[in-house]
Amino acid sequence: MHEILIATGNAGKLREYRDLLGELPIQLLSLHDVGLADMQVDETGHTFTANAMLKARAYALASGKATIADDSGLCVDALDGAPGVLSARYAGADATDAQRRAHLLDALRDVAESQRSARFVCVIALVDPMDGMAQTVEGVCEGHIALAESDGGHGFGYDALFVPSGYDATFADLDGAAKHSLSHRGAAARALLPLLRGRIGA
Numbered sequence: 001m002h003e004i005l006i007a008t009g010n011a012g013k014l015r016e017y018r019d020l021l022g023e024l025p026i027q028l029l030s031l032h033d034v035g036l037a038d039m040q041v042d043e044t045g046h047t048f049t050a051n052a053m054l055k056a057r058a059y060a061l062a063s064g065k066a067t068i069a070d071d072s073g074l075c076v077d078a079l080d081g082a083p084g085v086l087s088a089r090y091a092g093a094d095a096t097d098a099q100r101r102a103h104l105l106d107a108l109r110d111v112a113e114s115q116r117s118a119r120f121v122c123v124i125a126l127v128d129p130m131d132g133m134a135q136t137v138e139g140v141c142e143g144h145i146a147l148a149e150s151d152g153g154h155g156f157g158y159d160a161l162f163v164p165s166g167y168d169a170t171f172a173d174l175d176g177a178a179k180h181s182l183s184h185r186g187a188a189a190r191a192l193l194p195l196l197r198g199r200i201g202a
Contacts (some may be wrong), residue, residue: 002026007059007069015019020189034063048123055127072122092131116145120184139187
């Protein structure tokens, strides 16, 4: 079975990838599985694509394995696209998800619901150190930021604030299957599937 490294230490993100790519005859490895859990890659790029590729190349070279890395974030129109590539560090490098959500709500406290349009963006990079292959795919999910955090028990990050277009519930209120059908990561993963199938001959 083909092994592919998922370059993340985020358990929620790893779980999503296992759901999204589960139809393929591949074994998805975590950074813990290959002894790279303590390796940090500085995300110095100014775009999601640049950061995804930085991480994929670094972990592919360190592990010697085909590697998937993504960079994703929330872009809010009323904040000129922020937090964007700084989504994970929006409230400080050591902030919790709850603190980041609170910081975003505070930044939007005077913005009417009709003006809170936003989108989640995900760029996935696939790098194979054996032949130098490097490709990226992108997924986008449009929506808006709720006036208050939902108490849904699903998801992570900003999910409890993001309402996808056409829905009244946040990502955190949707079950995994519903979220995957709508999400930015789901869209990017579906774009990735044919690339992986071509690589493994599935």
